[in-house]
Amino acid sequence: MTEEIKESSKLNIPAIDPNELIVRNTQGSTAGSGSGDFHQYRTYRRKEYFRLEKIDRDHKEVIKQEEFQKRREERILKESLITAKKASKRNRLKQLKKENKKLQQLQKQLIKDQNNNSNDKSNDKSNDNSNSNSNNNSNNGSNNNSNNKDGSSKYNDIIK
Numbered sequence: 001m002t003e004e005i006k007e008s009s010k011l012n013i014p015a016i017d018p019n020e021l022i023v024r025n026t027q028g029s030t031a032g033s034g035s036g037d038f039h040q041y042r043t044y045r046r047k048e049y050f051r052l053e054k055i056d057r058d059h060k061e062v063i064k065q066e067e068f069q070k071r072r073e074e075r076i077l078k079e080s081l082i083t084a085k086k087a088s089k090r091n092r093l094k095q096l097k098k099e100n101k102k103l104q105q106l107q108k109q110l111i112k113d114q115n116n117n118s119n120d121k122s123n124d125k126s127n128d129n130s131n132s133n134s135n136n137n138s139n140n141g142s143n144n145n146s147n148n149k150d151g152s153s154k155y156n157d158i159i160k
């Protein structure tokens with residue numbers, strides 16, 4: 001009896017109460033059958049069929065629940081993988097945006113520094129050129145060309 005209960009617990013089948021297996025109102029071999037024996041037999045048989053049907057229903061319900069839990073776990077796992085993939089993509093894009101923002105700030109800073117440096121150089125060159133041009137103009141009184149030492153116009157540095 002205990003072996004049946006152990007086996008049923010392994011199979012996730014509800015345990016059968018040993019009291020339900022006891023057959024009541026049995027007759028000995030020497031007794032004759034009375035007028036109520038058939039009705040007792042019929043009642044016992046009906047109860048036994050209901051009990052077996054209940055066991056089958058419970059077993060089927062347990063199987064359905066197990067299948068449902070299995071499908072549910074698979075679905076949750078699949079959704080969590082998709083969620084993790086999308087989260088990593090969001091984080092990657094967020095990181096790229098931060099890096100791009102930093103790069104743009106660096107580019108702006110470089111451009112600003114280059115402009116400041118070129119303006120400083122052009123201011124220095126224009127001061128040098130104005131001094132040299134005044135010297136050249138004083139030497140060549142009729143020469144109106146304002147060329148730098150390398151022969152380029154003084155406006156080329158500003159345009160660059």
